[in-house]
Amino acid sequence: xxxxxxxxxxxxxxxxxxxxxxxxxxxxxxxxxxxxxxxxxxxxxxxxxxxxxxxxxxxxxxxxxxxxxxxxxxxxxxxxxxxxxxxxxxxxxxxxxxxxxxx
Numbered sequence: 001x002x003x004x005x006x007x008x009x010x011x012x013x014x015x016x017x018x019x020x021x022x023x024x025x026x027x028x029x030x031x032x033x034x035x036x037x038x039x040x041x042x043x044x045x046x047x048x049x050x051x052x053x054x055x056x057x058x059x060x061x062x063x064x065x066x067x068x069x070x071x072x073x074x075x076x077x078x079x080x081x082x083x084x085x086x087x088x089x090x091x092x093x094x095x096x097x098x099x100x101x102x103x
Contacts, residue, residue, distance in 0.1 A: 034064035038076060039103045045083065045094035055084060075100050 038061055041054055058080045066073035079097035083090045 034061065034068060035072075035101070035103065037061055038065065038101065039098070042094045042098045042101075042103065045090040046098065048089060048091055051084065051090060058084075072101055 041061070045051075058077075062073050062077045062080070065076055076097070079093070079100065083093045083097070086093055
């Protein structure tokens with residue numbers, strides 16, 4: 001009888017430890033539109049902000065856009081290179097690039 005109680009206690013403990021498998025984890029992948037960063041950057045330029053350290057992220061932006069739309073990535077790359085070469089305010093070129101990209 002004592003041995004049966006011990007066996008039953010062990011089984012109950014194991015069943016409690018194993019449980020029902022625990023909560024299911026659900027993975028939610030958020031897809032970020034790479035054009036959001038492009039639009040934000042170009043809008044700042046269009047509003048008169050001079051070029052800053054974000055210039056170092058141009059290649060990253062182009063590569064992210066290329067994953068979605070190669071044609072827009074080519075337009076973006078050419079436009080950003082043109083903006084970098086611009087002396088003075090990049091506003092006009094940024095507005096032009098936004099039109100080309102339909103932003």
